[in-house]
Amino acid sequence: MKQAFDSRIEQAISLRQQQGLLRRTQAIGDGNHRKFALNGERFINFSSNDYLGLAASEELALAYQQAIAKYGSGSGASPLVTGYSTSHANLDSALSEWLGYDNAIFFSSGFAANQALLFSLLEKGDLLLQDRLNHASLMEAGMLSPATMKRYRHGDLSHLASLFVPSTPTFAVTESVFSMDGDIAPVDEFIQQCQLANVMTMVDDAHGIGVLGDDGLGALSQCQRKPDILVVTFGKAFGLNGAAVLCSKAMSEYLTQFARHYIYSTAFSAAHASALLTALTMIQTQVWRREKLSELGAMFREGVAHLPAYVETQTPIKPWVMGDEVNTLALCSELKSNGIWTTAIRPPTVAKDTARLRITLSATHTSSDISALVNCLEESAKELPCQKR
Ligand SMILES: Cc1ncc(COP(=O)(O)O)c(C=O)c1O
Known part of the structure; x- marks a missing residue:
């Protein structure tokens, strides 16, 4: 009975939609991984795993x-x-x-x-x-x-x-x-x-x-x-x-x-x-790629370590733990409106009350990219409280 599959698919998607958890691909336009275009806007990419910048090399x-x-x-x-x-x-x-x-x-x-x-x-x-x-x-x-x-x-x-x-x-x-x-x-x-x-x-x-x-x-x-x-x-x-x-x-x-x-x-x-x-x-x-990554990491730490959502890591993965899902999504859109692309990660991918932005650094980022990110996080922290537990 093919209808069983049709209704299963329809119900599962509509449940995802109601929960606000529907996932979608987005066709990224031209760019060099560090920066890309989407629907006519340009974003600095703080979401990729291209840690050393080789994907764009x-x-x-x-x-x-x-x-x-x-x-x-x-x-x-x-x-x-x-x-x-x-x-x-x-x-x-x-x-x-x-x-x-x-x-x-x-x-x-x-x-x-x-x-x-x-x-x-x-x-x-x-x-x-x-x-x-x-x-x-x-x-x-x-x-x-x-x-x-x-x-x-x-x-x-x-x-x-x-x-x-x-x-x-x-x-x-x-x-x-x-x-x-x-x-x-x-x-x-x-x-x-x-x-x-x-x-x-x-x-x-x-x-x-x-x-x-x-x-x-x-x-x-x-x-x-x-x-x-x-x-x-x-x-x-x-x-x-x-x-x-x-x-x-x-x-x-x-x-x-x-x-x-x-x-x-x-x-x-x-x-x-x-x-x-x-x-x-x-x-x-090309040792310089790891050195650059660690310089950018230090710059990020210096800029935002005083904010409550900050989590210290020794890797280019910088979780920005907001706790609350609504504020995480709001922060993600706030950053987007400032040309910064990060990914909001919510339960069940991470534990309840630990919704976060997954921010990743790459050796292709510039110090002005990090400053832009730091400034936006600092500004947003005034309006969007972190409820990390
Ligand atoms: C720890 C870990 N293992 C395996 C994978 C899967 O690797 P791939 O993307 O090559 O399928 C990932 C993907 O992100 C990962 O984070």
Whole structure:
């Protein structure tokens, strides 16, 4: 009965509408990521994850164009058919060597990588432990997997340890930098604790790679130890898209046999792999991008740290926690009317009473962009109270 689906769709959308939670795409016009046009207005973009400014980089765009001219634009097949090229193999070697793993297995997105890993690895009777603020891709895969999933309190390693069950195959997963809060997980202690209990570890370094550490090594720059599995995504600091799972030889062999998102999905192209290799070199050598990011972060802190919605972070993710959803949306529109684009994040994406603007900085921002943001936040704070708890 097709009508059942029609009415389900209609009801779900109208409920979203009534709750004021309807999501919409907006077609961003011309611009260079730092600034874009929408409906004839121009905005400074404080919403993207292009932390190092590579998505807008002419150097990277040129390398991509040259690679397309050489290899063509598509891969034409999944990796195990004919979609895996020498460019992929070169990227695998460079990434694995840099991060200290045997192999990198590539996926079309971080979402696919996380799902593929959990689905292929977990069996009934296993225990999956996740930080309760882990990304939707990890949570969803955990819930749908045959394992028992438990969530530990955010960053609370004693709680994590209390959930260990002796003699049960256990897999523990954390993000390195939490995408909505910008805080950094105690990754080294997480790994140490899991190693002591013989628990397998995975760190999702989507927001850390390229950004954390003088060398951009991400989560690993904060650690003496390495997780068994490291996931890095290419849609943030790398300025492109896709993801890699860094792991041991045995694990890469296993994923090649059993990770369905890998086996049954078209590989990203050789040109894309080649552009990713250029992005990797830029991340490794263009230290100025991280320095600029930290200067902009210091400027932001100096301008607004006295305001109650401010939250201190060591990353380019600067949550502006208003608490109340109505005031968060009002602040978001106020900033828009001043040419500043941020994203309002509301429950259920974040906990009740912690509605916020997710403000992100990029190495392409200028000091006048930060001044404009700071001035607007300062002015708005006079009219829109923060009700953070
Ligand atoms: C922590 C984390 N992991 C994974 C993903 C998914 O990555 P992708 O955008 O490449 O699908 C995201 C996306 O924002 C993320 O924040």
